[in-house]
Amino acid sequence: MPRGGASRGGLPGWGFSRVEGCRSGGRQPAATAPQPPHRGARPCRLTAAVTAGAALAAGADADAVGVVVGVAVGVAVGEASLRKADVGRAQARARRAGRSVSRMLTLLTGGAGFIGSHIVSALQSAGHTVRVLDALLPAAHGPDAVPPPLAEGVEWVRADVRDREAVARALRGCDAVCHQAAMVGLGKDFADAPAYVGCNDLGTAVLLAAMADAGTPSLVLAGSMVVYGEGRYECGRHGTVRPGPRRVADLDAGQFEPPCPVCGEPLVPGLVGEDAPVDPRNVYAATKLAQEHLAASWARATGGRATALRYHNVYGPGMPRDTPYAGVAALFRSALARGEAPEVFEDGRQRRDFIHVTDVAEANAVALAALAHRARPAGTLRAYNVATGHPRTVGDMAAALAAAAGGPEPRVTGQYRLGDVRHITARADRVQRELGWTARTSFARGVADFAHAPLRGSATSVA
Ligand SMILES: NC(=O)c1ccc[n+]([C@@H]2O[C@H](COP(=O)([O-])OP(=O)(O)OC[C@H]3O[C@@H](n4cnc5c(N)ncnc54)[C@H](O)[C@@H]3O)[C@@H](O)[C@H]2O)c1
Ligand SMILES: [Zn+2]
Numbered sequence: 041m042p043r044g045g046a047s048r049g050g051l052p053g054w055g056f057s058r059v060e061g062c063r064s065g066g067r068q069p070a071a072t073a074p075q076p077p078h079r080g081a082r083p084c085r086l087t088a089a090v091t092a093g094a095a096l097a098a099g100a101d102a103d104a105v106g107v108v109v110g111v112a113v114g115v116a117v118g119e120a121s122l123r124k125a126d127v128g129r130a131q132a133r134a135r136r137a138g139r140s141v142s143r144m145l146t147l148l149t150g151g152a153g154f155i156g157s158h159i160v161s162a163l164q165s166a167g168h169t170v171r172v173l174d175a176l177l178p179a180a181h182g183p184d185a186v187p188p189p190l191a192e193g194v195e196w197v198r199a200d201v202r203d204r205e206a207v208a209r210a211l212r213g214c215d216a217v218c219h220q221a222a223m224v225g226l227g228k229d230f231a232d233a234p235a236y237v238g239c240n241d242l243g244t245a246v247l248l249a250a251m252a253d254a255g256t257p258s259l260v261l262a263g264s265m266v267v268y269g270e271g272r273y274e275c276g277r278h279g280t281v282r283p284g285p286r287r288v289a290d291l292d293a294g295q296f297e298p299p300c301p302v303c304g305e306p307l308v309p310g311l312v313g314e315d316a317p318v319d320p321r322n323v324y325a326a327t328k329l330a331q332e333h334l335a336a337s338w339a340r341a342t343g344g345r346a347t348a349l350r351y352h353n354v355y356g357p358g359m360p361r362d363t364p365y366a367g368v369a370a371l372f373r374s375a376l377a378r379g380e381a382p383e384v385f386e387d388g389r390q391r392r393d394f395i396h397v398t399d400v401a402e403a404n405a406v407a408l409a410a411l412a413h414r415a416r417p418a419g420t421l422r423a424y425n426v427a428t429g430h431p432r433t434v435g436d437m438a439a440a441l442a443a444a445a446g447g448p449e450p451r452v453t454g455q456y457r458l459g460d461v462r463h464i465t466a467r468a469d470r471v472q473r474e475l476g477w478t479a480r481t482s483f484a485r486g487v488a489d490f491a492h493a494p495l496r497g498s499a500t501s502v503a
Contacts, residue, residue: 144412145169145213147256149201149247150220152176152188154358154496155262155351155400159218162401164191166409171195173210177239179223180360182497201243207250216258216408217251219244222331225367226322226459233323240327241334248338256344258411260404261335263348263423264328265312265393269319271464273307275300283307285321291456296386298462309391309463311431314350314423314470322459336421345414346421347407349400352428352466355437356397356486357493369394370495372438376447377495388435388452391463393427396481396490400426406477415474428479429468440483444491 146163150156151172163170172194176185187196199206201221211217223232223239244261251259275281283298290296300307320326335346355369362374372382403426416422438450472478481489 158401175200263350266325272310348423352393361495381448382438396486399479424471425466427466431465
């Protein structure tokens with residue numbers, strides 16, 4: 041079990057033994073009436089990913105993990121040729137790996153949100169007991185939000201992560217925290233900065249302080265690719281370079297590609313790895329990076345373990361529709377739903393890594409399983425890109441969605457937003473190597489599904 045004992049190496053008085061005592065404090069009663077089943081659970085697929093991650097974390101070698109995946113999705117992928125002994129060993133390993141996860145109580149902040157609601161399904165499928173804490177932020181849910189329908193057994197706490205007492209209560213008995221709550225997107229203008237910093241950084245600090253107090257040993261943090269700023273670029277003469285922010289004059293002139301900062305020549309974009317220097321370029325990005333720094337400090341101070349999952353461009357059912365905080369795929373999807381052409385900024389050739397939300401949800405379940413098995417030394421934070429590793433352009437997304445929805449062709453407008461970076465695409469090999477997770481929803485299948493999927497209702501103003 042992940043409870044207790046994880047405080048080795050932590051500061052005196054910050055140990056985790058009190059978690060056992062907290063557990064006996066009992067679980068919070070769900071604040072809402074019995075809920076209908078949650079939509080969208082994909083137990084078989086999830087079991088495979090979680091099992092692989094957990095088995096890897098538990099010390100299984102890579103080949104054995106491959107076998108475990110085969111066992112879990114054996115029918116789908118036709119792994120009938122696996123040797124019986126291998127299967128037996130893999131199943132035993134998977135059972136050992138899955139045992140502790142299946143008894144975990146996990147606090148999921150932001151669980152009413154787009155990604156969080158998919159994580160609820162993923163964690164439940166993996167056997168976690170899930171307690172959702174969410175403020176139903178008006179910026180995300182509109183002014184009159186009601187609690188979302190949650191699956192049976194999911195506990196619901198409506199509270200703000202900045203509220204110390206509420207967070208301390210919600211943490212009682214929890215083995216791990218999956219921290220998704222945040223204000224997302226670029227916002228309207230700089231006046232949003234205090235709200236971003238409040239929700240994302242003060243909120244994270246309050247949560248971590250409460251975790252330190254309660255002795256909660258494990259944290260999975262929703263990170264973001266925005267911490268990298270512009271992605272990786274190569275200059276023919278100067279090798280790997282880091283272009284500065286793009287100039288307004290260049291953007292006004294339709295010159296969207298950042299030039300080499302040394303010689304001014306065109307650059308070739310590449311894939312960014314987790315060890316690339318960070319370079320947040322807007323308020324939201326700064327707050328997402330600060331969350332990681334805070335989580336790393338918490339881990340060092342308490343002997344806890346933290347995993348930051350740096351999501352790339354997440355899309356899928358339940359995305360918030362067109363607000364200044366919505367992702368580009370939702371803006372396109374909303375335009376098509378109105379019968380309008382998606383409007384593509386710049387020249388449409390901006391490169392992104394679009395990842396389906398169900399894959400992101402699975403990555404969270406796998407990361408929690410790895411933490412439960414203490415696959416890494418205590419007192420550390422490790423960051424992972426959560427991406428497909430296969431870049432697409434924003435124009436590709438608009439065109440694919442328009443085709444799948446049978447709507448009008450996208451219109452490339454040449455407009456731009458100063459806070460946007462040109463290209464940001466990632467290597468996804470670390471998460472595969474270390475956690476045994478890889479994205480499995482193809483762009484074609486994900487977009488076809490998203491073209492007809494429901495979006496979340498409009499939000500109005502910033503809280
Ligand atoms: N959507 C993406 O493409 C993307 C990409 C990278 C990272 N992320 C990260 O993923 C996480 C989830 O994002 P999402 O797209 O689901 O956004 P979302 O707005 O749909 O969900 C965020 C949830 O957090 C809640 N919340 C915000 N502030 C809160 C507070 N102070 N107290 C309690 N609850 C609060 C909101 O009510 C909302 O339900 C965020 O941390 C975000 O930074 C998202
Ligand atoms: Zn150069």
